[in-house]
Amino acid sequence: MSFLSVLPPECLLQPFHVPKRLMLGPGPSNVPARISAAGAQPMLGHLHAETIEIMNQIKSGIQYAFQTRNRVTLAVSGPGHAAMECAIFNSLEPGESVLIAVNGIWGERAVEIAERIGATVNTVVTSAGGYFTNEEIEQALDKYRPVVFFLTHGESSTGVCHPIDGIGDLCHKYNCLFLVDSVAALGGTPIYMDEQGIDIMYTGSQKVLNAPPGTAPISFSERACYHHTGPISSFYGLRESLAILAETGLENSWKRHKEVAEYFHKGLEEMGLKLFVQDKKARLPTVTTIVAPPGYDWREITGYIMKTFNIEISGGLGPSAGMVLRVGLMGCNSSKANVDMVLEALADALKHCHKSRV
Amino acid sequence: MSFLSVLPPECLLQPFHVPKRLMLGPGPSNVPARISAAGAQPMLGHLHAETIEIMNQIKSGIQYAFQTRNRVTLAVSGPGHAAMECAIFNSLEPGESVLIAVNGIWGERAVEIAERIGATVNTVVTSAGGYFTNEEIEQALDKYRPVVFFLTHGESSTGVCHPIDGIGDLCHKYNCLFLVDSVAALGGTPIYMDEQGIDIMYTGSQKVLNAPPGTAPISFSERACYHHTGPISSFYGLRESLAILAETGLENSWKRHKEVAEYFHKGLEEMGLKLFVQDKKARLPTVTTIVAPPGYDWREITGYIMKTFNIEISGGLGPSAGMVLRVGLMGCNSSKANVDMVLEALADALKHCHKSRV
Numbered sequence: 001m002s003f004l005s006v007l008p009p010e011c012l013l014q015p016f017h018v019p020k021r022l023m024l025g026p027g028p029s030n031v032p033a034r035i036s037a038a039g040a041q042p043m044l045g046h047l048h049a050e051t052i053e054i055m056n057q058i059k060s061g062i063q064y065a066f067q068t069r070n071r072v073t074l075a076v077s078g079p080g081h082a083a084m085e086c087a088i089f090n091s092l093e094p095g096e097s098v099l100i101a102v103n104g105i106w107g108e109r110a111v112e113i114a115e116r117i118g119a120t121v122n123t124v125v126t127s128a129g130g131y132f133t134n135e136e137i138e139q140a141l142d143k144y145r146p147v148v149f150f151l152t153h154g155e156s157s158t159g160v161c162h163p164i165d166g167i168g169d170l171c172h173k174y175n176c177l178f179l180v181d182s183v184a185a186l187g188g189t190p191i192y193m194d195e196q197g198i199d200i201m202y203t204g205s206q207k208v209l210n211a212p213p214g215t216a217p218i219s220f221s222e223r224a225c226y227h228h229t230g231p232i233s234s235f236y237g238l239r240e241s242l243a244i245l246a247e248t249g250l251e252n253s254w255k256r257h258k259e260v261a262e263y264f265h266k267g268l269e270e271m272g273l274k275l276f277v278q279d280k281k282a283r284l285p286t287v288t289t290i291v292a293p294p295g296y297d298w299r300e301i302t303g304y305i306m307k308t309f310n311i312e313i314s315g316g317l318g319p320s321a322g323m324v325l326r327v328g329l330m331g332c333n334s335s336k337a338n339v340d341m342v343l344e345a346l347a348d349a350l351k352h353c354h355k356s357r358v
Numbered sequence: 359m360s361f362l363s364v365l366p367p368e369c370l371l372q373p374f375h376v377p378k379r380l381m382l383g384p385g386p387s388n389v390p391a392r393i394s395a396a397g398a399q400p401m402l403g404h405l406h407a408e409t410i411e412i413m414n415q416i417k418s419g420i421q422y423a424f425q426t427r428n429r430v431t432l433a434v435s436g437p438g439h440a441a442m443e444c445a446i447f448n449s450l451e452p453g454e455s456v457l458i459a460v461n462g463i464w465g466e467r468a469v470e471i472a473e474r475i476g477a478t479v480n481t482v483v484t485s486a487g488g489y490f491t492n493e494e495i496e497q498a499l500d501k502y503r504p505v506v507f508f509l510t511h512g513e514s515s516t517g518v519c520h521p522i523d524g525i526g527d528l529c530h531k532y533n534c535l536f537l538v539d540s541v542a543a544l545g546g547t548p549i550y551m552d553e554q555g556i557d558i559m560y561t562g563s564q565k566v567l568n569a570p571p572g573t574a575p576i577s578f579s580e581r582a583c584y585h586h587t588g589p590i591s592s593f594y595g596l597r598e599s600l601a602i603l604a605e606t607g608l609e610n611s612w613k614r615h616k617e618v619a620e621y622f623h624k625g626l627e628e629m630g631l632k633l634f635v636q637d638k639k640a641r642l643p644t645v646t647t648i649v650a651p652p653g654y655d656w657r658e659i660t661g662y663i664m665k666t667f668n669i670e671i672s673g674g675l676g677p678s679a680g681m682v683l684r685v686g687l688m689g690c691n692s693s694k695a696n697v698d699m700v701l702e703a704l705a706d707a708l709k710h711c712h713k714s715r716v
Contacts, residue, residue: 005553006425008604009418016598018399019408028401028590034400039591041376043389043570045670050377062368067364077572078436079588202650210400214435214572214589230437231572232386232591233397240374246366312403 025155025314026287028206029330038240039233046230061242062217068193071217080183080204083216088199091148092119099146105318128158128319134166141174148177154185157317159289168197188257188286210331211241246333257334261285264339276324289324295355311347383672384514384645386564387688392709396598397591404588420575426551438541438562441574444496449506452476457504462513463535463676486516486677499532505537512543516677517635517647526555546615546644568689569599617641622697634682647682653713667703
């Protein structure tokens with residue numbers, strides 16, 4: 001045991017360089033310098049008093065962003081997907097009944113997780129781009145009598161922002177918990193956890209909050225914890241992103257996302273492009289879905305824009321795969337200057353890409 | 359729905375400041391500027407070509423650090439504890455038999471996880487500070503015929519570095535997988551995954567590697583994956599920490615940890631302090647356990663050193679709780695200068711703390 005049989009890899013002996021890129025896909029979004037700088041602050045122990053204080057500040061920031069007074073409000077050490085698992089695993093037992101609203105990929109994903117737990121899974125389903133009326137939801141609650149109702153607030157695969165008003169009351173009328181996925185929407189469009197009767201809600205750090213991926217705000221009424229070394233430097237970044245939101249003001253953030261999205265939608269229509277979500281009220285301001293321009297290969301468009309402008313936009317996902325282009329305008333990326341850039345890039349792509357399919 | 363009932367929290371409107379501290383506990387260790395700076399590089403998409411390339415570089419770096427050619431070698435998005443769960447969940451099915459060597463808290467933790475899966479759990483157990491002979495392990499393998507044998511390489515709760523030679527062959531003789539937890543040891547003391555017949559091994563990013571917590575290197579032969587937004591900026595840091603290890607050379611790293619630990623142990627004995635692990639060969643060079651000085655309250659000593667010197671050292675954990683002081687010298691923290699500082703701090707603490715219990 002005295003010789004190394006695997007030698008130091010050549011690729012690690014080269015300097016590390018990451019290109020700068022405008023991240024206008026459905027996330028992760030760009031990270032402002034102030035948030036990256038916070039992540040580079042000195043390491044602390046995960047049980048030090050200062051770390052506990054930072055976690056408390058994060059808790060307050062999430063309570064503000066979520067508009068909740070829930071005591072069990074924290075950042076999960078993981079991506080939004082870990083928060084989804086955490087929410088579902090902590091609200092459902094094997095054999096219990098859950099109702100999942102499926103109007104895109106995140107509802108589908110919730111179905112998979114709930115089935116893995118061994119829950120009895122019932123769904124209501126709309127076509128891509130659609131959403132549910134409160135009447136449809138009440139009928140399904142009455143029929144299936146679930147213990148949990150799962151709804152995606154910002155469905156990033158279709159660009160739908162689901163209405164929330166009144167659903168919490170319906171759930172409680174049927175003695176059911178209201179669980180909301182707001183990964184792609186939170187901070188960019190109004191939601192009031194307590195007033196709207198939401199029992200469990202989570203989001204991601206890498207969307208509107210502009211923090212690096214790896215921490216996921218969640219708030220709920222039941223607890224399940226384990227001891228581990230939390231990703232301290234990621235928490236620093238999340239603390240700073242919540243500080244920016246607190247300084248900006250939640251309502252100002254909602255207003256800016258709405259104005260910038262409407263400015264973008266107008267520009268798209270002036271170019272002759274069509275929005276995938278017909279109903280203006282249901283358009284998610286953080287992720288815009290554009291009907292894939294007929295006759296073009298959407299992959300060529302996103303590839304051209306990445307190569308020529310160093311801007312990321314993306315194709316569809318799940319039910320919208322092949323049908324749409326998706327553009328994210330989240331947090332610091334939600335600006336008219338970025339809209340102008342992406343409109344110019346789209347116009348240029350439509351000129352230069354092959355119009356081969358009709 | 360037009361008023362915010364939760365206002366922006368005052369604590370987030372203050373500037374963010376984190377104190378500098380010498381982190382000589384059993385982890386997390388200090389993060390060198392080069393690694394923090396890597397974490398602050400621009401955000402990329404988790405599926406971008408450059409991110410895939412960074413993941414490949416990380417894979418090469420882990421293969422070097424682990425001395426393995428395993429194809430399934432990656433960083434888990436989570437702390438070392440997530441890698442432990444990942445290793446156990448992917449190697450055991452409900453009802454299967456597992457043998458766990460318990461000589462400290464990490465073996466105990468493995469027992470809990472394996473029981474939660476519904477495996478048939480058998481253990482061999484030593485007192486705190488002890489380890490197992492290959493004869494004892496073979497007897498247990500023969501008796502219980504497990505499908506997996508779990509062993510902790512660096513038991514941070516007791517300061518024991520477990521011998522590894524020959525155990526892989528024993529496991530394979532009994533048709534059993536050899537699973538090794540090297541969270542507290544990897545990079546600081548020799549281990550050769552392939553040559554020593556280890557089937558599954560994992561470590562943490564925040565120990566000898568000096569990267570922030572939140573990613574955990576693991577290598578094994580079976581695959582289980584899910585799609586999520588990986589903690590990109592944490593991967594940057596891990597890439598850079600592996601680059602430092604590749605530049606330093608694994609053998610130089612092992613040698614430095616050994617020399618610095620021996621220098622520390624000599625200094626402790628000259629002060630009249632006793633090492634908890636009697637057998638010199640079994641002393642973990644990354645985490646030193648010192649018999650708690652008789653007559654003192656260990657909490658007062660660690661508190662005094664934190665307050666007076668801004669140095670973290672810690673008390674015992676699990677089977678060593680109340681019995682030891684633990685000092686970590688990991689990665690960039692493994693230096694004679696740090697040893698001199700912590701020896702001075704210990705001497706000062708013994709002078710100033712109450713000697714109230716005999």
